[in-house]
Amino acid sequence: MSSPAWDPAQYLRHAGHRARPFTDLLARVPDPPSAAPAVADLGCGPGNVTVLLAERWPTAHITGYDNSPEMLDRAVTEHAGPTPGGGHLDFAPADVRTWAPERPYDLIVSNATLQWVPGHAERFGEWIAGLAPGGTFAFQVPGNFSAPSHRLMREIARSPRFEDRLADLLRHDDAVLAPETYLERLTALGCEADVWETTYLHLLTGEDPVLDWVKGTGLRPVLTALADDPEAREEFLAEYRAALRTAYPATAHGTPFPFRRIFAVARKEA
Numbered sequence: 001m002s003s004p005a006w007d008p009a010q011y012l013r014h015a016g017h018r019a020r021p022f023t024d025l026l027a028r029v030p031d032p033p034s035a036a037p038a039v040a041d042l043g044c045g046p047g048n049v050t051v052l053l054a055e056r057w058p059t060a061h062i063t064g065y066d067n068s069p070e071m072l073d074r075a076v077t078e079h080a081g082p083t084p085g086g087g088h089l090d091f092a093p094a095d096v097r098t099w100a101p102e103r104p105y106d107l108i109v110s111n112a113t114l115q116w117v118p119g120h121a122e123r124f125g126e127w128i129a130g131l132a133p134g135g136t137f138a139f140q141v142p143g144n145f146s147a148p149s150h151r152l153m154r155e156i157a158r159s160p161r162f163e164d165r166l167a168d169l170l171r172h173d174d175a176v177l178a179p180e181t182y183l184e185r186l187t188a189l190g191c192e193a194d195v196w197e198t199t200y201l202h203l204l205t206g207e208d209p210v211l212d213w214v215k216g217t218g219l220r221p222v223l224t225a226l227a228d229d230p231e232a233r234e235e236f237l238a239e240y241r242a243a244l245r246t247a248y249p250a251t252a253h254g255t256p257f258p259f260r261r262i263f264a265v266a267r268k269e270a
Contacts, residue, residue, distance in 0.1 A: 005068075007070065014212070021200070023052065025109075025139075026138075029138050030136060031057070033135065036061065037060045037107060039060050040062075040065065042099065042109070042110040046074040047078060048079075050089065057087070059085050059087045060106075060107075096114070096120070100126050100130065107137075109139065135268050137186075137264075145175055148243075152247060153214070156239050157236075161235065170222070190268070191268055191269075192269075199258055204254055211240065
């Protein structure tokens with residue numbers, strides 16, 4: 001299966017809500033052992049949260065990795081270069097499915113990316129081996145694949161109108177593991193691990209805001225697969241839009257959008 005095409009502008013339309021889990025993750029990450037830490041951000045996207053790493057550790061040399069040319073172009077254009085604290089921020093193409101540390105890192109972090117990587121937990125051992133002593137591996141992933149936003153998307157994709165092109169395209173509950181399983185995997189690798197989950201209640205505004213949200217993330221495979229058939233694309237969106245309006249009714253103050261996320265911080269023995 002080819003990777004979906006990404007739209008940085010669409011993704012950033014909800015940048016504030018999307019960034020909050022990353023700031024909550026960073027709040028639990030201990031300071032690296034090095035005075036000028038080496039940091040890898042796996043699946044950095046447009047770099048808007050990668051810069052938060054430079055704010056937290058001003059002397060760090062941070063490399064953001066992503067396999068989307070569109071996302072990397074945005075990141076490089078807006079964020080690459082020296083940082084005010086004497087560190088440096090750069091970006092490079094990489095596929096998280098095969099990426100391996102080319103040098104010791106003090107911190108390897110990933111924000112809302114590993115759900116796109118089948119079998120990602122099998123990569124943990126190599127990544128943790130690539131940490132410097134006392135280094136940290138930290139990530140957060142969505143844990144909402146049974147929520148209406150994803151369930152309805154899959155149901156429409158499996159309908160007779162779309163099943164030939166979309167039935168096996170979308171991710172299911174097994175895209176991420178249970179928090180308890182992540183804890184078991186990380187501790188088995190010799191790490192001191194902190195794993196938790198949070199359900200955010202985002203209050204979205206605007207017309208069809210849940211649809212607007214998923215257009216930037218979970219719906220990308222559908223939009224990519226139907227890019228050459230505008231009629232089918234609009235039919236899918238019309239049916240999905242109507243279903244989302246029922247599942248997430250608007251209120252006088254906006255549309256509540258519950259969103260569960262899973263977090264993990266694993267520190268390697270010093």
